[in-house]
């Protein structure tokens with residue numbers, strides 16, 4: 029089924045052009061015409077289309093997941109929130125929102141029930157000023173939906189309401205998936221014993237890429253190598269899960285991991301060091317040219333030195349999307365001759381700045 033639509037996406041401020049390219053890539057794959065509007069610094073992108081086939085969009089999204097868009101929803105065009113109130117009355121933003129939700133609900137591909145409703149706003153200083161409004165509206169909108177029996181926690185789609193500003197909102201739905209957080213922002217607390225904030229990056233990567241499979245894929249007793257490990261934030265995450273870690277770095281490990289019996293510190297060059305026996309996990313946070321890291325990680329997976337990898341690619345200042353695509357192509361070029369099947373995901377996590385995080389795993393043939 030097709031319908032006139034707006035597609036809206038959230039991203040890190042400054043990466044609107046890249047998030048727009050994500051949307052264009054998905055649209056091309058789904059054979060959907062999309063006019064993307066990306067304003068620098070807005071931390072969101074809105075695109076319009078005469079028709080979006082929601083099922084085709086979802087398939088394209090699954091086949092070519094976005095790298096820079098933290099979340100994408102499809103719905104109707106902007107809803108005006110501030111109808112002039114009668115003298116002395118308060119501005120009623122709930123009524124127009126609920127009316128827009130009801131209109132959307134009539135389209136079969138968006139129909140309720142929905143897993144939940146999230147009220148979201150851009151991840152910018154101006155956006156954050158909308159958080160009291162979002163908090164005030166959320167229980168009222170949710171109450172209206174519960175009264176209509178429109179919410180069911182087993183439903184595949186989630187309703188997402190994006191407050192672009194105090195006056196305009198977009199209402200849409202998206203498949204509920206792992207790595208899916210309100211505003212695209214995981215709430216992770218800095219763990220006490222971890223020696224660096226970048227520990228949160230690996231914690232987020234596990235949640236984003238592994239989801240419910242995390243406890244199956246990351247188990248006590250597995251072996252891991254951490255390239256560029258110092259001061260030890262990533263190693264700390266692995267050790268917390270009971271993995272034995274070889275931490276390769278000429279720099280010093282600090283805090284709890286430095287003396288941990290599960291950790292072996294190897295002072296060596298991570299670009300050349302290899303383990304004697306294959307390991308379950310490779311993680312790599314070396315600051316290097318992205319193509320060099322892409323080559324390195326793909327080689328570890330191609331020759332079976334590691335089964336799965338999580339790695340960070342530091343992006344150049346310009347042509348960031350091109351660089352990401354070059355890395356994808358390079359990894360595929362290394363892996364293809366092995367005849368293996370693999371899963372590769374690249375994503376700018378919330379804790380990433382001028383960088384993206386990757387997950388590469390060899391599938392069972």
Ligand SMILES: C[S@@+](CC[C@H](N)C(=O)[O-])C[C@H]1O[C@@H](n2cnc3c(N)ncnc32)[C@H](O)[C@@H]1O
Nearest residue numbers: 224226256258259260261262277279297298313
């Ligand atoms: C961004 S830091 C890693 C932070 C670490 N993931 C954490 O959570 O604490 C990058 C590290 O890579 C190391 N490094 C840079 N080039 C390296 C190389 N060729 N081999 C091994 N380590 C390298 C640096 O010494 C530095 O400690």
